Amino acid sequence: MKNINFLIAKNYKNFLFYSRINFFIFLLNIRGGSSYYFKNLKKIVTEIKKNGYCRIPNFFNQRFIDNLIDETNYILSKYELNENNYPVSKDKSERINDLKKNHEFKPGEIKLKFLEGISKNLDFFSKNSFFQIVNLILKGKYGSPSLIYHLLSDGSQTFPLLKGKSQSRISGDWHIDSKHEHVIKGIVFLDDVNETTGGYTEIIKNSKNRLMKKNFDIHKRFHEEDKSISDEDLIKSGLMDKAEYKVPLYGKKGDLIYLDSSNLHRGTKLHKGYRRLLWIY
Numbered sequence: 001m002k003n004i005n006f007l008i009a010k011n012y013k014n015f016l017f018y019s020r021i022n023f024f025i026f027l028l029n030i031r032g033g034s035s036y037y038f039k040n041l042k043k044i045v046t047e048i049k050k051n052g053y054c055r056i057p058n059f060f061n062q063r064f065i066d067n068l069i070d071e072t073n074y075i076l077s078k079y080e081l082n083e084n085n086y087p088v089s090k091d092k093s094e095r096i097n098d099l100k101k102n103h104e105f106k107p108g109e110i111k112l113k114f115l116e117g118i119s120k121n122l123d124f125f126s127k128n129s130f131f132q133i134v135n136l137i138l139k140g141k142y143g144s145p146s147l148i149y150h151l152l153s154d155g156s157q158t159f160p161l162l163k164g165k166s167q168s169r170i171s172g173d174w175h176i177d178s179k180h181e182h183v184i185k186g187i188v189f190l191d192d193v194n195e196t197t198g199g200y201t202e203i204i205k206n207s208k209n210r211l212m213k214k215n216f217d218i219h220k221r222f223h224e225e226d227k228s229i230s231d232e233d234l235i236k237s238g239l240m241d242k243a244e245y246k247v248p249l250y251g252k253k254g255d256l257i258y259l260d261s262s263n264l265h266r267g268t269k270l271h272k273g274y275r276r277l278l279w280i281y
C-alpha cells in the first residue's frame with residue numbers, strides 16, 4: 001500500500017512538473033520574444049526538462065558578483081560562533097537578528113541558510129522576477145526563493161564564521177534530494193569552480209532511465225547499499241546509462257546553473273583554495 005501511494009504521489013507530481021514545463025515552453029514559443037531574459041528562461045526550462053541541469057555562462061557580470069561577495073562578507077562579519085558552534089549576532093542588542101535556521105557546518109565548509117532574512121540587499125536580489133518566474137514554472141509556486149551561502153575552503157584564507165579546512169564534504173555521498181518530486185535549485189558562482197579547484201557538484205544526467213522513472217525497489221535498494229558506489233555499480237544498477245552521463249557542474253564567477261537535485265548527485269572534494277556559491281532555493 002505504501003508503495004502504491006508512493007507511486008501515485010510520484011507520478012502525479014511528475015505529471016504536473018512536465019505539464020507546467022510543456023505549457024510554458026508553448027507560451028514562450030508564441031509570446032516569449034528574444035530578450036536576454038526570455039532566451040535564458042527558455043534555455044533553463046528546456047534543458048532542465050532534457051538533462052536535469054542547465055548552465056548559463058556570464059549570467060551576472062563581475063562587478064555584480066563582487067557586490068554580492070561584499071554584501072555576504074559584510075553581513076556575516078556581524079556574526080560569531082557561540083559555544084555550540086552556532087552563529088549569533090555580535091551585537092547583543094540585535095539578538096533578534098540571530099541566524100536561527102538549520103545551518104550546516106563541517107571543517108572548512110559552511111552552508112548558511114535564509115540570508116535574505118538578514119540582508120535587505122540580498123532580499124531584494126532574491127525577489128528578482130527572473131528567479132520568481134523560474135520558480136513558478138519549475139516548482140509550481142510563485143514566490144521569491146531562499147538564498148544559501150555555501151563556502152568551501154582549504155583554510156589558506158580567513159572567512160567570517162569558517163573554521164578548519166575542508167576534508168569530507170556536506171552531501172559528499174551520492175544521494176537524491178527527493179524520491180518523489182523534482183527539486184529545483186539554482187547556483188550563482190561567486191568564484192571559479194573547476195577540476196583544479198574541486199568542490200563542485202556532480203550530477204547524473206537525465207536519460208531514458210532517469211531516476212524519477214525508476215521503480216521504488218531500486219530507490220530502496222540504493223538507500224540500503226553503501227553510498228560510495230562506483231561508476232560501474234551505478235551503471236549495473238540502472239542508475240546511470242553510461243559513464244558520460246556523470247556531469248561535473250563546473251562554473252566560472254558570474255555563471256548561473258540550475259539543476260534538478262532529484263537526480264543522483266554529490267558534492268566532490270575541494271582540492272585547493274576556496275570557492276563560494278550562492279544557492280537559490
Ligand SMILES: [Fe+2]
Nearest residue numbers: 171176177261
Ligand atoms: Fe543534495
